[in-house]
Amino acid sequence: MNTTQFTACLLYVAEGMIASEPRLTALDQVIGDGDHGIGIKRGFTALRTLLLSADFSPVDIGDCLLQSGTRLMTSMGGASGAIFGTLFRAGGKALAGRDEFDAPTLAAWLESGMQAIHQRGGAKPGDKTMVDALAAATARAHADVALTLAQALAHSAQAAMAGAEETSTMVARFGRAKNLGERAIGHCDPGAVSMALIVQFMSEFVNQK
Template sequence: MKEITTEQTTDMILAACRAIIESKPYLTEVDSKIGDGDHGIGMAGGMEKAASALREKRPFPDVNTVFKTTGMSMLNSMGGASGVIFGSMFLGGVKGLSPIYTLDCSNFTRIFRGSLEAIKTRGKAAVGDKTMVDALEPAVIAMENAQQEDLISLLNIAANAAAEGVENTKKYMAKFGRAKSLMERAIGYQDAGATSVSIIFTAMHDYLLTL
């Protein structure tokens, strides 16, 4: 599969929304170990708003608007750092891009490279800081190195890299949030934000398998 339409892109993002909403208890459990325990609630709430907006406003004129609608819904409903960061995951990559009508490997990779750069600029986090960047950056780099033309293969590569990134967060001390104060005691636990990124990429890949 070389590309998907704007309508299929909408359904793919809706699948990611559902996956996060269904993972609310799991994300809450993960975050409660070293964080405030509210990550699952915030992410599920943001994705519920995004899903509602995607369903109400479709069909969209282009892929860019699908991502922008998702990101703005999360940004406006979640609040705080998570709203900005996860809103940027969908907003940052399409900012300034010419309209995209079909999503292929090149466009997908370019969008998420833009998202990663926007998040790193805003949050100042790097790989090893025990944040969502630990899952997103490996996924982006893996896609760039893959030189794939098949979207299913590309998303599989991204999902696997993100999952590995989540595992790696167990080895890190946190540089941000409540977990920062735990220092060495945060080692052994995975980051909730990175876990959300992994769930999103896996859900997008799984959606493509249904086409």
């Protein structure tokens, strides 16, 4: 994907995340504050507005991600805004100057996002957070750098959702769910599902062409 196509991809992701609000809210009502879906919808609605703006003309993939992350961070609010904003902003910095989004670029974006999120909050795989989905997607993306972007995204989306579903077996280490202890077992982490959905919608966009 070139920068224009990547912008269209992010717009597709934003639309999908907005539509996923009820699902994410339902998940968060069980083990969180119940506002994760609302925050996601608010952030990605703001991102959609940015991407559709006549003034939005990113110079490359990195710039597109950086601006998108800043918009998410400033509009979503709470921990989710910081985390998902960091995912996009870290990718923006790592991919500065790149004008093509391919399988190696996907791996570089996910890796940079995972490292930045870990540095920001300390979450690691097994803590029942979005990092469980992100780490699974990252590992698969690294294994698939020789494939087409469509293939790599399809595999990473599957890995991310499997990682998100695996959080249902975990005791939370962060957030309100941490206070539930073993009562959080049996329920997926909403942030992990959100992370998996982002990759899933990217895969849908690329594979529908």
